[in-house]
Amino acid sequence: MSEAVTSTSPPSLLASLDPLLRDWLPRQRWYAGKGRPVTGFSLVAATDLLPSEARLGLHHLLVRAHQQPVAATAAPEEPGDCYQLLIGTREALPPRLAPALIGHVTQGPLAGRTAYDALYDTRPAEVLLEALRTGARIGGLRFEREGEQEIRTGLVPRLMTAEQSNSSIVYGDTFILKLLRRIVPGVNPDLELPLALAREGCARVPAPAGWMVADLADRTWVLGVLQPYVQGATDGWELALRELAKGEDFVAEARALGRATAEVHTALARTLPTVTLGHGRIRQLADSMIGRLEEVARAVPVLRPYAPALRTAFTALGDLAAEGRTWTAQRVHGDLHLGQCLRSPSGQWSLIDFEGEPAKPLAERRMPQPPVRDVAGMLRSFDYAAHSAGAPAPGWAESCRAAYCTGYAEAGGHDPRTDPVMLRACETDKAVYEVLYEARHRPDWLAVPLSAVRRLSTPEPA
Ligand SMILES: Nc1ncnc2c1ncn2[C@@H]1O[C@H](COP(=O)(O)OP(=O)(O)O)[C@@H](O)[C@H]1O
Numbered sequence: 001m002s003e004a005v006t007s008t009s010p011p012s013l014l015a016s017l018d019p020l021l022r023d024w025l026p027r028q029r030w031y032a033g034k035g036r037p038v039t040g041f042s043l044v045a046a047t048d049l050l051p052s053e054a055r056l057g058l059h060h061l062l063v064r065a066h067q068q069p070v071a072a073t074a075a076p077e078e079p080g081d082c083y084q085l086l087i088g089t090r091e092a093l094p095p096r097l098a099p100a101l102i103g104h105v106t107q108g109p110l111a112g113r114t115a116y117d118a119l120y121d122t123r124p125a126e127v128l129l130e131a132l133r134t135g136a137r138i139g140g141l142r143f144e145r146e147g148e149q150e151i152r153t154g155l156v157p158r159l160m161t162a163e164q165s166n167s168s169i170v171y172g173d174t175f176i177l178k179l180l181r182r183i184v185p186g187v188n189p190d191l192e193l194p195l196a197l198a199r200e201g202c203a204r205v206p207a208p209a210g211w212m213v214a215d216l217a218d219r220t221w222v223l224g225v226l227q228p229y230v231q232g233a234t235d236g237w238e239l240a241l242r243e244l245a246k247g248e249d250f251v252a253e254a255r256a257l258g259r260a261t262a263e264v265h266t267a268l269a270r271t272l273p274t275v276t277l278g279h280g281r282i283r284q285l286a287d288s289m290i291g292r293l294e295e296v297a298r299a300v301p302v303l304r305p306y307a308p309a310l311r312t313a314f315t316a317l318g319d320l321a322a323e324g325r326t327w328t329a330q331r332v333h334g335d336l337h338l339g340q341c342l343r344s345p346s347g348q349w350s351l352i353d354f355e356g357e358p359a360k361p362l363a364e365r366r367m368p369q370p371p372v373r374d375v376a377g378m379l380r381s382f383d384y385a386a387h388s389a390g391a392p393a394p395g396w397a398e399s400c401r402a403a404y405c406t407g408y409a410e411a412g413g414h415d416p417r418t419d420p421v422m423l424r425a426c427e428t429d430k431a432v433y434e435v436l437y438e439a440r441h442r443p444d445w446l447a448v449p450l451s452a453v454r455r456l457s458t459p460e461p462a
């Protein structure tokens with residue numbers, strides 16, 4: 001496969017790491033290609049951030065992982081995913097870095113050294129922050145600053161240990177740097193949307209203070225985003241479960257979350273393009289939802305009996321559009337749920353992680369959508385919280401769902417309940433997505449979206 005490679009590292013660097021990465025990469029939480037063995041790697045870019053002969057070597061690598069194709073379905077030449085790796089090398093690893101171990105290098109220019117995930121280490125994390133602070137250019141890497149936020153020196157880094165799709169380093173409880181692991185060329189909504197919102201004066205997102213990109217073959221690849229760290233924050237999921245465990249309702253917070261979502265949507269619609277969706281575009285939307293339903297039903301047999309009834313949610317949407325109904329579409333969060341909402345100790349809600357559904361292609365994630373898509377995501381999330389509580393108070397999720405819609409309408413959004421056909425279609429689509437997500441990642445949780453599937457496939461009494 002031919003791909004432009006920029007490198008300030010020895011050409012044989014990847015070859016020397018190859019056998020170690022084959023074992024290590026598929027074990028990482030953020031590795032997206034689960035279930036298919038890695039057949040090899042190719043280098044997309046390599047930049048030395050500290051010289052390899054030093055006591056501590058630091059290599060920034062963009063590496064494509066090639067995998068066995070999925071049976072007969074994938075073309076054999078389909079390119080693998082590209083990952084961002086920060087590889088540290090030392091002669092010996094101190095015990096505190098044991099969890100970061102990748103392995104002992106036995107061949108090539110690094111032979112005799114120990115390779116490890118450098119994000120666990122203080123000095124490499126400091127190198128990244130310093131590069132952001134000074135707006136450095138290193139090889140093909142570009143570090144950019146935004147706004148007036150001062151980035152102090154001496155902020156002590158720590159790698160976050162939470163389950164994540166990417167990797168984040170917190171600096172002195174002041175900033176958080178999210179390093180994207182599976183990267184794609186082009187404008188990444190995880191930078192684009194918070195930046196647009198901050199520039200629009202919307203205080204519902206931590207405003208990006210800097211970011212890191214690679215310029216490769218005329219394309220820009222977003223690699224990381226630095227944002228203020230919301231100290232002492234609790235995410236909505238944790239908070240909801242805490243209230244459930246105490247037997248408390250979550251109505252006031254759900255309403256505040258509805259308001260926060262509407263404020264974000266209003267600001268996004270003000271600053272980024274909106275479009276009117278008429279019959280043709282709505283048919284496309286409904287068809288893509290039907291396509292996902294069929295794909296998930298093929299992959300998860302337990303969904304199959306419900307598919308015909310679920311499908312009516314999507315055909316009803318197409319029918320309404322055929323009667324002349326139109327909708328406004330705009331940029332949205334794309335994967336909004338309680339875990340993406342942070343509540344500061346003063347009670348202010350912020351939204352994070354604007355990446356959208358990670359499995360979707362970037363172009364699709366950046367397309368304007370009916371804002372009800374995000375609303376539907378949050379409504380599903382209240383349902384999830386209630387189910388994971390075991391025995392929630394009757395009506396707990398329903399009261400949250402109603403309060404969330406009320407808050408959304410109060411802050412200028414259209415009350416989603418006045419558009420039941422679009423709401424049902426979006427909620428059904430989300431539940432179908434969740435069936436696949438849970439079947440793949442957390443089979444024990446499959447019953448949660450399946451209970452929604454049962455509800456959504458039973459028509460409401462007229
Ligand atoms: N600005 C922030 N302030 C405080 N904590 C944050 C901030 N951004 C993210 N986090 C924490 O980091 C976790 C992971 O962030 P997220 O953007 O969702 O990463 P990922 O896409 O890797 O899942 C969040 O669940 C939250 O706990």
Ligand SMILES: O=P(O)(O)O[C@H]1O[C@H](CO)[C@@H](O[C@H]2O[C@H](CO)[C@@H](O)[C@H](O)[C@H]2O)[C@H](O)[C@H]1O
Pocket residue numbers: 165237335337338339353357358377380381382384385434437
């Ligand atoms: O956190 P990510 O942005 O990677 O999102 C993925 O994982 C989520 C789970 O962590 C998943 O969310 C689902 O489970 C949540 C509870 O754990 C629940 O609040 C959400 O409503 C439910 O969709 C999300 O779908 C997935 O994209």
